Amino acid sequence: MSDTTATKTGTNTGTDTGTDYRDTVFLPETAFPMRAGLPAREPEWLDRWERIGVYDRLREKAQGRRPFILHDGPPYANGHLHIGHALNKVLKDFITRSQQMMGRDARYVPGWDCHGLPIEWKIEEQYRQKGLDKDAVDTIEFRQECRRFAEGWVDIQREEFKRLGVTGKWDDPYLTMAFHAEAVIAEEFMKLLMDGSLYQGSKPVMWSPVEKTALAEAEVEYHDHTSHTIWVRFKPVGDALDGASVVIWTTTPWTIPQNRAVSFNPDISYGLYEVGEVAENSTAKPGEKLVLADVLAESVMQSARVESHKRLRDVPASELQGLVLAHPYRGIEGGEGEWNYDVPLLAADFVTDDAGTGFVHNAPSHGDDDYQLGLKHGLPMTYNVEPDGSYRKDLPLFGGQFIIQPDGKDGAANVENIKQLAYAGALLAKGKIKHSYPHSWRSKAPLIYRNTPQWFAAIDKDLDDGMGEYGRTIRQRALTSIDQLVKWTPQTGRNRIFSMVENRPDWVLSRQRAWGVPLTTFVKRGAKPTDPDFLLRDPRINKRIVEAFEAEGADVWYREGFKEQVLGNDLNPDDYDQIMDVLDVWFDSGSTHAFVIRDRADGSPDGIADLYLEGTDQHRGWFHSSLLQASATMGRAPYRGVLTHGFTLDEKGMKMSKSLGNTIVPAEVIKQYGADILRLWVAQVDYTADQRIGPEILKGTADSYRRLRNTLRFMLGNLDGFTEAERVAPEDMPELEQWVLHRLAQLDHRVRQGYDAYDFQGVFQALFQFATVDLSAFYFDIRKDALYCDAPDSIRRRSSRTVLDLLFHRLVTWLAPMLPFTMEDVWLSRFPSDDDSVHLHDFPATPADWLNEPLADEWDRLRRVRRVVTAALEVQRTAKVIGASLEAAPVVHVEDAQVLEALKQVDFADLCITSDIVVTGDPIPAEAFRLPDIPGVGVVFELAEGEKCERCWKVLPDVGTHAHPNTCARCDAALTEMGR
The missing domain is CATH 3.90.740.10 (Valyl/Leucyl/Isoleucyl-tRNA synthetase, editing domain)
Structure with missing residues (x-):
């Protein structure tokens, strides 16, 4: 049946006999629309996922599974999301969703970096606009302003991240300004104080005169x-x-x-x-x-x-x-x-x-x-x-x-x-x-x-802390971790960070600012930094500081009388000065493994993440600070794997800039196309290098989406009413269906391997090629005739519907990590439910015995011959000799005896969508059509003999000789079985 048969059959009024077989043809039926309407419909699915509690239900379902922890690198809570944020968070979502659907307990706790200059700078800007002097404002009051500012942006960014379709524990994220987080950061810092890594030195450091730090x-x-x-x-x-x-x-x-x-x-x-x-x-x-x-x-x-x-x-x-x-x-x-x-x-x-x-x-x-x-x-x-x-x-x-x-x-x-x-x-x-x-x-x-006098962590100090398995200094532990404990993707990341750690100086921990976790340190008044009693090292004092931070947050450090409170009766407060510098914000984010992975119930038993994922600039940023901080306080890197992505450029490969007017804002892309189109762009690029985005690229992405959506819509339409009673065992299916199952088994391996290797481009390309080439342009094109016109009990039709069901469960779940909104729509279109979701399901197991390499080789040869036939028919169609391929009955000359035998074992006319076909080993005539890249095959065009069946439109000699007027034998039998 030709590509246009469904449309023509739907409008056919029969011949002059007045026969109308429209209602006997099984045309696809589905409410799944051609137009996605993603910008308007995606928020409905977001609300639905929240209402039915998808994330928490997955945690319940996954109890007993091996955890997979992707630890979120915290963005600063100080502005709307840019395209780099979108790329980063979508990649993370691909990973957590796919790992979950492959059988892991993939937990994802989003987080925010709330301290430091980015936020403090914004508050200072507001002060300057009001003519206020920051230094004249009470420190705690200023810090509260910073906290409120961060809280506001956390709420805004949370909704923007959720709008991208990113799943996670959004109702309980981690914040570096949470009281427990501030207490842990201080506690981690005081480990450096106690092991002797911390020292005060006066040396030249990179200094910002504008920011005074x-x-x-x-x-x-x-x-x-x-x-x-x-x-x-x-x-x-x-x-x-x-x-x-x-x-x-x-x-x-x-x-x-x-x-x-x-x-x-x-x-x-x-x-x-x-x-x-x-x-x-x-x-x-x-x-x-x-x-x-x-x-x-x-x-x-x-x-x-x-x-x-x-x-x-x-x-x-x-x-x-x-x-x-x-x-x-x-x-x-x-x-x-x-x-x-x-x-x-x-x-x-x-x-x-x-x-x-x-x-x-x-x-x-x-x-x-x-x-x-x-x-x-x-x-x-x-x-x-x-x-x-x-x-x-x-x-x-x-x-x-x-x-x-x-x-x-x-x-x-x-x-x-x-x-x-x-x-x-x-x-x-x-x-x-x-x-x-x-x-x-x-x-x-x-x-x-x-x-300027600053506080440093000595990264080459010999540490006698009982954590020397991977080295006795922070640097040694970090370098050992890089080489022995961490998988770097791409591998070039290893060389980049190794040289940085190998050559870096001591870590400057102090900042002369107000918004952050203070350096919870007291120094002996009048003592020199080289004196042994210069730093107060007292576990009792440290414990009181941590308890105070847990109860009231780090603001208490600046409260009048706090020094007297924590020193208590043990020490004379007049003997000590309280340090008022704040910690480098990278120490904050470098410590997140302790209060997220280690301390949370949804963390990891060993306090180590499976993966950190950020841009390549984080080799000197978050990857680096986390590595140093954890090497100091837990003796090794806090991650087993590190994955990096490049930066996003415009369509010409230029860096995005507001002044150039070439920025792509995620919210605007979502408003025009929907989040799934933005996610599909991420799936299609090589994120390990710098990638490009712009209006023309997004148009191409939307076109790919439409083609994929049409494939899914075809499956839904032709699965209407499918029941288990129709199911056919693989061994009883025609060869064409067995070939599709073979391809599914191949893809199952490719998809799982690709998701495990974070090769999303490879996964999507494999699935897209399969959906558009193997399915839409080949299998669906061939089987339309059987699906529409075979009798309901036909083994061929039942086999095809069985395969469509198997295809559906795999394609929809395989694509769900990348296109969560669309796959939810597809799933619910077939399985309407108040509380189900495609995201509550795993990738289905695919039997290994579906693999059949000899059959695949045979069908590769058949498809090559078919390509010559379809090309030959296209020449006739272009010349207007025929209007549709069903008007043809070509003669196919094949030199290879093995291929010829294979052709005779199948209904090759069905495969070529012709009414009849003759395959022969006779010499190829000079006038035969050939393709240069497929030698040994020639096609001689012939018109099909007979009349056109008014039901399936095949041209056959027996049309008109059966009980049902103007039908072929197949359609006559189908009508009889249907009681017509």
Whole structure:
């Protein structure tokens, strides 16, 4: 029966005999609509799932099953969802739903990161708009504002996540600001206090002058920035180097007042150069002598506008080592003796001759290499830069000047230093350079390195804590976990995080902010950080702090009298100072494994998650902080697997930006298409790399959805009224049905393997190809005739309906993790119920004995021959020789005897949807139609002989010779069986 038969039969009024067989044909019947109407209907299913308690019922049903814990990486509760959120949460939902339907107890507890700068910054913005001073507001009152702000956004984001169709424990999520969470975070922190990992150090850290706090590496992003560059003369004290100046180059002129040394590399070749002629406006002086790295000398002379110069001699490392230089501001007018100190010339292997001069000026307070050099040689630290990015008020010449202004723009400090260097005769040259520069990922303002007292976790300290199975230091445990305990998907994630952990410095735990879990620490008043009694380590005090946080939250730390309360009668409160810094928010989120996986009833018995899933940026973020935190407090990584996804770009591969107008907002996609279309986009992309989305891509996704929906609608329509009494055993089915069962067995393996490997693109493509090619374009096309026109008791019709039932249960459940709304609609269209859901069912078991490779090989050959036949008929249809394939009765010439025999074992006319067909081994005539890629097959077109059956529209010789007028033998028998 042709593709259009159903429509034509429905409108046929018979021939001039007046016969009308429309009501005897079993046309598909279903209320499942062609148009999905997802935007309007999806909220109804969401309400239904909540009403019947699908998530909690699954937990009851899954008791005794092996748990699968996907631990949710907490988003910040501070704004509407973007497309990256949607990608992330939908991927997680694919996993939890599929693992549940494959027999696990897949628990998913969504969570939110509620502390930290993102939220505090929003409240400060509100204060600024109202003209209020944050510092004048009571700390607890300010924290309550932050809490209310976070609570509001948690509620908004929860509904937005649920609208995506994400299933989970939405009525009881985890929040880092919950009292129990704050108590556990403090308790986890105090484990570092007790094991000796915690220390206070004064070293340069990445600092945000705008936000007035230290930042972790994960809070830093890099953007292009134009910086001043300067070449500065450092003159030797005395008559060393023949009076020549050592020249340094830097992109941070503001650090010159903090200079304490100059470094060189003994492996670099240096020379003594004399300046000859100079260009107009050059600050170089004819006849002056400079020491430079030989490979950089030419570029330095060009920058200084030196038109001629000569090299006088080598300057060996032995001559440089131990040399003493004068600070360029020594003796400067107005300097008040601030810089009248010697500057040693020190060897350092971090100095290169890639750029600059071969010499590096060192400010130990403003760079890690400089700091380490200063530790080695006992260089003094400077404290010239205030938290707001300005010089201290009493600094000569520069007091109060900003490096970075409160609005994030460059201050006057760089330009003023350049001017003073020129006045002092120390400026050899100046310029500008555009380079990648660190910025805060929140305020987007430039950062500086600034020396400041901070609290650190020592990641290389030998820990005697009884958890040394995977190493005795935090770093060793983390590296061992990466290599031995965690599966990384994709595997490249392993290399990325391993190198980060291998080379990272100690963890900066403290932030100079108000909204977060405080560093629950007391220090001995008057003691130095190196003193053994500097930190108060008392289990009794720790216990009281945790109990107070459990009862009232972390706000109690800031309540007047709290220190006296927890120190009690055991210690004199006047002997101790209470630390008011808050913990790095990454320590909060890094601790979630403790209060979610370990502590909750729906957590994991061993406190370890099966999977963490986030974007690739979290190798330095949440994956990283969780790994370090758990390595410190439980001796290993808190996860067994880590899966990463890329970032979402627009259709042209550009980063999304509001200013470019190329953002795709999930809520708008859902409003236009529905959440299932957005989810289908996720299923179709390779999420491990960066993916693209845009209007045209979404149109293509919607088209794929429509094709899939039509396949499902066909199944529903042709299963109308199916009962168990119709069911046929596989061994009694025709070969075509047995072939479909073989494909189902293959797909069952592919689907389960794909879901287990998180290969959603592979799963969907396999199912989509099967549904649209194997089913709609092949099996359904062939079996329409039997389904519509065979007698109800026909073995062929019953077998096909049985296969449709088996297909239905598998396709609908296999697709349910990806398209939960649509598959619920399909399921309920067939099995209406007040309390059932497709999501309460597992993937059905598929018998292995359905696999039949010999049969599959045979049918592969049959389909190849069929392709030649259908192509030959299409030529005739295009030429308008025939209107439908049932008008044809082609002759098929086949050279291969094995294929010929197989063709004779089946009703090949049915497979080709022709009224008749002849297969022969006779030589292929010259005029026969062929396809180049299928040799040995030729088709000669012939018209079918006979009349058209008014019921099935086949053209057969026997039409008109039976009891029912104008019918073929098959339709006559069917009508008789139906009592017509």
